[in-house]
Amino acid sequence: MQPHIRNQVDWEQPFPPEEYASRRARVREALAAANLDAILVTTPANITWLTGYDMIWYHLQNLTGLLVRADSDDTLFFDSTAHTTLISITPAITEVIYVDGAAVSGTVEESITAVVGGITGKGLGKSRLGLEMWGYAPHASVMEALATALRDGGATVEDHWTLVERLRFIKSPLEMQHVRKAAEIGDLGMVAARDFIKPGVMETEIEGTIMSAMMGAGGGYPGIRTMLGAGPRAGTHHSPPTRRQIKQGDIVFVDFCGVYDRYHVNVNRTFSVGEPDPRWTDLMTKAAGCIDAILSEVKLGDSLSSIDAIAQRYTDDAGIRKYVWWVGGYAQEIAVPPDWCGNNWLNPRFDMGDPVVQPGMVFNLENQFDVYEDWPGGSGCAYIETLMVTENGIEVMSKLPRTLTTV
Numbered sequence: 001m002q003p004h005i006r007n008q009v010d011w012e013q014p015f016p017p018e019e020y021a022s023r024r025a026r027v028r029e030a031l032a033a034a035n036l037d038a039i040l041v042t043t044p045a046n047i048t049w050l051t052g053y054d055m056i057w058y059h060l061q062n063l064t065g066l067l068v069r070a071d072s073d074d075t076l077f078f079d080s081t082a083h084t085t086l087i088s089i090t091p092a093i094t095e096v097i098y099v100d101g102a103a104v105s106g107t108v109e110e111s112i113t114a115v116v117g118g119i120t121g122k123g124l125g126k127s128r129l130g131l132e133m134w135g136y137a138p139h140a141s142v143m144e145a146l147a148t149a150l151r152d153g154g155a156t157v158e159d160h161w162t163l164v165e166r167l168r169f170i171k172s173p174l175e176m177q178h179v180r181k182a183a184e185i186g187d188l189g190m191v192a193a194r195d196f197i198k199p200g201v202m203e204t205e206i207e208g209t210i211m212s213a214m215m216g217a218g219g220g221y222p223g224i225r226t227m228l229g230a231g232p233r234a235g236t237h238h239s240p241p242t243r244r245q246i247k248q249g250d251i252v253f254v255d256f257c258g259v260y261d262r263y264h265v266n267v268n269r270t271f272s273v274g275e276p277d278p279r280w281t282d283l284m285t286k287a288a289g290c291i292d293a294i295l296s297e298v299k300l301g302d303s304l305s306s307i308d309a310i311a312q313r314y315t316d317d318a319g320i321r322k323y324v325w326w327v328g329g330y331a332q333e334i335a336v337p338p339d340w341c342g343n344n345w346l347n348p349r350f351d352m353g354d355p356v357v358q359p360g361m362v363f364n365l366e367n368q369f370d371v372y373e374d375w376p377g378g379s380g381c382a383y384i385e386t387l388m389v390t391e392n393g394i395e396v397m398s399k400l401p402r403t404l405t406t407v
Contacts, residue, residue, distance in 0.1 A: 001096055005088040013091060014052045014261040019174050020092045023050055024073055026167050031070035037127035038069040039160055040119070042143070043135040044336045046164040048262050050075075051092040055083060058336070060139035063099055063111040063146070067119060076122060078115050108142055116149050125153050130160035136338060162343070162352060168333050169344050170360040175263065179332075179362050179388060182265040183397035185219040186258020190267055190400055197271055197407050199248045203228050203241035210256060220259040223340035227255040227268075234270070235370045235380020237325065248274050251378030252407075257332075257340050264332050264340045266364040267398050268384035272406045277376045284381055284404040286318045287367040290327070291385050291402065294365065295394055298357060305354045308346035311365060323369040325380070332362045332386050361389040362397075 027050070031039060041047055042065040044058045050066055058064065064083075067076040077096045079087060087093050097118040099111040119125060129150060133143050147157045171179065192213035193206050207226050214220075228241040230252040237253075246252065255268035270284060293314040298307055308328055315327050331342025346363065348354045355361075368382040383402040388395045 001093075002084060002088040005085060006091065009089050009091060014178070015174055017092065019172065020051065021073065022172065023167070024068060024075065027068050027164060028070050028073070030163050030167060031068070031130070034130065034160060034163065035128060036070060036130045036158070036160065038067055038119070038122075038124050039130035039132075039163060040115070041066045041068060041132060041164060042138060043132045043161065043164070044137060045262070045334050046132070046168070048336060049164070049168055049334050051077070051090055053086070053090045053093060054262060054336075055086060056337075058137035060137060061108050061111075061142055062137050063108075063115055063142065065115065067122065067124075069122070069124065074122075076118055078118060108145065112142075112146050112149050115146060116153060119150065119155075120153060124155070126155055128156045128158070130158055130163060132161040132164075133159040134161040162350070165343055166352070169331055169342065169355070170358065171333070171362060172360070176360065176362075176388065176390075178260050178263040179265060179397070182219070182258040182260040182263045183267075183386065184258070185214050185217045185260055186256070186265045186267040187398055187400055188217050189214040189219075189256065189258060190254065190269055190398075193254050194269070194271060194405060194407055197246060197252055197273060199246055199273060201246050202243050203230060203233075203246070204243055206246075206252075206254070207241040210254075214258060218260070220262065221337070222257040222259050223264060223335040223337045224257070227253070229253050230273075231377065232379050234378030235325075237368060237380070237382075246273055249377050251276065251280060251381055253378075253380065253382060255382070255384060262334045262336060264335050265362075265386045265397050266332055266340070266384050267386065267400070268366070268382050269400060269402065270381040270383060270404055272377065272404055275406060276404060279375050280377065280381060281404050283320060283323060283369060283371070284383070284402075286320050287315075287369070287383065288402045289318065290314045290367055291365060291387075291396060294387070295396070298394055300357055300359070300389070300393065302357045303354050304344070304346055304357060304361075304363075305348055307357070307365070311346075315367075320369070323371055325368040325370045327367055329363050329365040329387075332364050357389055357394075359389050359391050363387055
């Protein structure tokens with residue numbers, strides 16, 4: 001920590017100190033409910049949520065983490081000296097131990113020794129500790145080695161990888177403002193793409209246009225690369241843009257997130273370069289009604305899975321099931337690469353349960369289609385809406401039409 005650097009922080013932080021304090025308090029309550037003395041938070045998105053720390057290099061041996069205890073608001077941060085400046089400009093980080101091991105050039109054992117020593121130094125060496133054993137970083141072998149070292153020192157170690165994420169699913173009013181801003185940025189990117197698409201431009205040029213529009217509005221890089229495909233690539237779903245040039249008659253699939261301070265809002269639209277075969281228009285128009293059904297039927301207090309059930313029933317009733325690759329959704333929240341998918345899904349998985357629909361939730365709803373009947377123009381089409389739950393019900397974040405748009 002370099003105080004003279006911290007004293008120069010004169011730009012707006014993602015959230016005020018009171019917001020981060022409120023989040024820590026919620027974690028302390030959850031720790032007490034789980035009979036835990038502390039948790040070492042290592043999931044990158046959870047670290048960002050608790051501190052505002054925005055770091056780009058969470059490699060598999062990285063042991064960056066935040067120790068949060070149940071009996072005190074004191075926290076302890078672990079990271080490499082390589083990130084001294086980044087730590088110094090993150091005001092929510094108040095105390096740090098530099099592991100100076102695997103994060104740059106040392107060994108995993110050095111990092112583990114530093115972390116165990118820091119936890120023990122806080123009087124928690126023989127306590128009941130939660131770890132986040134399942135996540136993109138660190139690697140499972142590193143977490144297992146850390147858990148073994150803590151147990152050898154007398155601690156009781158349990159896996160509580162969902163504890164913080166369950167709290168993140170219900171957003172504060174300030175977080176909801178960030179979601180709205182991310183939605184505005186996403187729409188700016190999609191409008192830029194729509195206005196730029198024409199015969200002769202490469203898919204990669206469309207991507208550049210999207211990113212320029214979003215970055216110019218103060219946005220950030222999404223946790224997943226833009227998914228973009230035209231013509232025969234329109235149904236690839238999870239492929240990045242290529243140097244293929246747009247052709248007259250192409251169906252163009254564009255899927256990305258607007259991002260603001262790492263809060264993500266997913267938006268996906270499909271365009272036709274020139275007048276489309278009417279079957280594309282018909283499929284997209286029928287599919288668009290899925291959102292209307294959700295808006296009219298879902299009430300506060302319903303189960304999250306009821307939203308998925310309505311979407312599936314609508315899809316069957318509309319007669320478009322045979323084209324479905326996937327209809328469903330998952331939480332949209334704070335995220336860092338390589339993913340933006342929250343682990344609360346509309347069809348419950350990952351032992352996250354089936355919570356009731358309540359204000360503060362944000363999730364997407366996807367209608368993704370594969371068309372293998374050789375319709376002119378492409379191989380698939382789709383739209384994705386991000387939905388926010390407020391006191392008044394469910395609100396659609398994007399202001400753009402979800403039907404097929406001709407450019």
